[in-house]
Amino acid sequence: xxxxxxxxxxxxxxxxxxVLLRCNYSSSVPPYLxxxxxxxxxxxxxxxxxxxxxxxxxxxxxxxxxxxxxETSFHLTKPSAHMSDAAEYFCAVSGTRNQFYxxxxxxxxxxP
Amino acid sequence: xxxxxxxxxNKVTEKGKDVELRCDPISGHTALYWYRQRLGQGLExxxxxxGNSAPDKSGLPSDRFSAERTGESVSTLTIQRTQxxxxxxxxxxxxxxxxxxxxxxxxxxxxxx
Numbered sequence: 001x002x003x004x005x006x007x008x009x010x011x012x013x014x015x016x017x018x019v020l021l022r023c024n025y026s027s028s029v030p031p032y033l034x035x036x037x038x039x040x041x042x043x044x045x046x047x048x049x050x051x052x053x054x055x056x057x058x059x060x061x062x063x064x065x066x067x068x069x070x071e072t073s074f075h076l077t078k079p080s081a082h083m084s085d086a087a088e089y090f091c092a093v094s095g096t097r098n099q100f101y102x103x104x105x106x107x108x109x110x111x112p
Numbered sequence: 113x114x115x116x117x118x119x120x121x122n123k124v125t126e127k128g129k130d131v132e133l134r135c136d137p138i139s140g141h142t143a144l145y146w147y148r149q150r151l152g153q154g155l156e157x158x159x160x161x162x163g164n165s166a167p168d169k170s171g172l173p174s175d176r177f178s179a180e181r182t183g184e185s186v187s188t189l190t191i192q193r194t195q196x197x198x199x200x201x202x203x204x205x206x207x208x209x210x211x212x213x214x215x216x217x218x219x220x221x222x223x224x225x
Contacts (some may be wrong), residue, residue, distance in 0.1 A: 032211050032213075034213045034214075036213075036216075042218075043203070043216050043217065043218040043219055044203070044205075044216040045216075046213045046214075046215070049212065049213050051211050051212070090154070090155065092213075092214075094207075094211065094213070099160065099162075099168075100143075100145060100160075100205075100207070100214055102147075102154065102155045102157075103154075104154040105154040105155070
C-alpha cells in the first residue's frame, strides 16, 4: 500500500529565503510521486512529478524536488521564496492500479 | 475536452434537499477520483473509479453519498438529504494511468443552508 506523510502543516519563510516542504512516502512498489499546489480559492495544479527517470525533478515556478529512495523522501524546495508562492502544497503518491494518495497538505506563508 | 469539467461551479441548497454534482473527465482517462475539501482543510478521499472495475467506495462518509460512472465517461456524485456539514468544495480528478498525475477540475462549491 502507498501513503505519504507531510511534516509540518504550516511553514513560514521570509521572502527570498529557502523553501523546504517535507514529504515522506511509503510504497511497496516503485512509486510515482507528485507535488500539487493550491492557491487561495483555486483548484489544484500539478507542480512537478517523479516517474522513475531523473531523481531531481524540476517543476514550474522555480520549484524542484529530489527523490531519495534511501530516505523514502520527496522534499520540495525553492531557493528563494516569493510572495506569490504562498499557497497550500500537497504531496501525493501513485502506485499500482492508478490509486492515488494525498498528504494532508502544508500551508506555506511568505513573510515580506 | 481539454480539461476536467465540473458542474455546477457553485451550488446553494437547503438542508434536506438532494444534490447532484457532475464531473466530465478528460477523454480517454480511465481513472477518476472524487475528493471533498472542507474550508481550510486537506483533501478527503470519497470514491475512486478505475475503468470497468468495481469502484472503491471506502471514502464515502455515509449512505447519503453515492456516485456513478458509466464506462470511462461522466461521473455524478449524489448527496441525499444534505446536511450543513456537507458544505465543502467537491473536487474531481482524472488520469489516463496515474503515472503522469491527476488533472483536477475546478470543483463544485456546495453550500447547505
